[in-house]
Amino acid sequence: MPKRNPVSTLVFDVNETLLDIATLEPLFQRLFGNANVLREWFAELILYSQTITLSGLYTPFGDLAGGVLRMVAENRRVAVSEDDVAELKSLIGSMPAHPEVKPALTRLREAGFKLVTLTNSAPSPSPTPLEKAGIASLFDGHFSVADVGKFKPHRATYQFVADKMDVGTSDMCMVACHIWDIIGAQAAGCQGAFIVRPHNSVLNIPEVPKPDFSSAELVDLADQIISANFSAS
Structure with missing residues (x-):
């Protein structure tokens, strides 16, 4: 695995990445x-x-x-x-979390990462979709593109999260099952972690960056991220 700069903040897509x-x-x-x-x-x-x-x-x-x-x-x-x-x-607004989401998020939190979400969905009153899914409390913040007025993968959506978390985009890793989201985040300066879900694959063409991390299992993806950051420290 190539050496990467450590990141402090993991930004999770919501629909399909976390929720089924x-x-x-x-x-x-x-x-x-x-x-x-x-x-x-x-x-x-x-x-x-x-x-x-x-x-x-x-x-x-x-x-x-x-x-x-x-x-x-x-x-x-x-x-x-x-x-x-x-x-x-x-x-x-009522989709359940994938079964492996909670264990993976717990492992990443215990490793010391800040975890936040970034969704195309507009904010909703409590109980939110993530509250209904039982995973909202595992995050340090929740962000919506509605506050930017642009949908992902516009660069401003990732910069918005960086500004709110008081970090640089290079301190963030975007976790998503949509390769267009990963490509957009990488273009904005983030790392990208791709979780393989049905009907979602990597785009293998020249000049398009590959994800920094990739796995069909979210817990394994979490372990890759932890290992890379531990090795980089």
Whole structure:
């Protein structure tokens, strides 16, 4: 493993990285007769969040999620009601944590890292999605791109967290299962730790940096980060 500068702060993506979006599949099965439409919807959601940011616009992620659901439904000639959209938003706010999340976070906290979250989702009143998932207390802070008015992977979103934590971006490592999030964080000066989830892979093309850490197991990924920082100290 190449020698890396130590980091003090680990920044976690939330949706799909920590919380299991597969729990939305029954809704898509009911609406479209195919649970895999979830993946089409989620990919379109990310595409249009980035399009909105590149266009100098902003709308809350929940509203965008509902709008993209209607768009996918229209493309497939499926009727979607306001109740369906409300159900989607409710389910997004109640997703459980992946089973290995709590042990991995606990290990990283015990190693001395500061842990924070950075999500495209807007802030929500208590109980928040992370509180419902039982992992909110394992973090030292929670941040939303809503405070920046730009979606990840815009550089300003990562800099916002660095400023709030009073560290440099080089002191941070972004942990995510979306390679676009890792690439954006690395371009902003962070390290990147990629957790492999279904339907998410590394982008292997020239001139695009590879993640500093990568694993299909979050506890193993935590051990890699701990080992690299211990070796660097």
